[in-house]
Amino acid sequence: MGLAFGLSLSVIGAAWGIFLTGSSLVGAAVKSPRIRSKNLISVIFCEATAIYGVIMAIVLNGLMKKPEGGIENGSFTDEWNWSSFYFAGYGVFSSGLSVGLTNVASGVAVGIAGSSCALADAQDSSLFVKILIVEIFASALGIFGIIVGIIQSNSCQFPYDVAN
Template identity: 80%
Template sequence: MSDVCTSPFCNAGWGELLSHMSPYGFANFGIAFGLGFSVVGAAWGIWLTGSSLVGAAVKAPRIRSKNLISVIFCEATAIYGVIMAIILANKIKKPDEESYQLPENWDFPGFYYAGYGMFSAGLSVGLTNIASGVSVGIAGSSCALADAQDASLFVKILIVEIFASALGIFGIIVGIIESNACNFPIAALDNGN
């Protein structure tokens, strides 16, 4: 066997790959990462909180109902991802379909700007929501365990959990700001005619 690569992708670098991928692909990957990572963050947080809640409820059954608020805070991170996915999906517009031939003055940089911007918005929201879900899960776990030991600690630790949940809110705000400038062109550029 020969070690010589005959594929046209052998000498291609990352820059060539990124510049030849469809901007619509980048936009859809941004939606997928934003939604997917947000759900992973919520699931991870619910797992952390729920396992501690069920374990601590064996010792103190009174904590079961009021500590469900920790699970709700974790679930909010998934909702932030859904909101961002809806916002980004509504920004994807098909170009004019007058003909299959693109004019010379078609706005290709505008397409890539919108695609990369939507990718970065979705990725930043998704990664922020993973961090938010895990931090809310850890704080919720601590809240359940502390409440099982001493009921007066519930509100004090719940405040820390609220601050951890704010990370997800900050992430979606940053994602909305990033996505505001991401608009796919729907017509050719005007040459001033």
């Protein structure tokens, strides 16, 4: 579930940001067609949040393997350390959820900043770089989220055999 939440919420955040940026970009390009190509960077920043979710999904998927040993008649024996399974499972869930929620916030923030960047650039081209800096700071939220998710997932050790 953590892997699914991390990936799906990251894609939702990216889509929401692209919607916000793209709609303003298309509307502002009617007045000033010169902004179309250089404001596409705002869409790229939104898409980065989806990529962060994919990276975290790959990291979390690498943690999970099929357990070996200690299985009798298709079910686990009592020799397993169930508290390690619970700890690792909740760790994967919380890291995926934190990355997903952070990327929703990052996608919306980048979308709003990208929308403002397109509208301001249509009015005055000297404002593009100034507002792009704000958009970069909004994109950093997604980077912080994936760093926190990786730190959380580092403590998730699933036992693979009865000895663990």
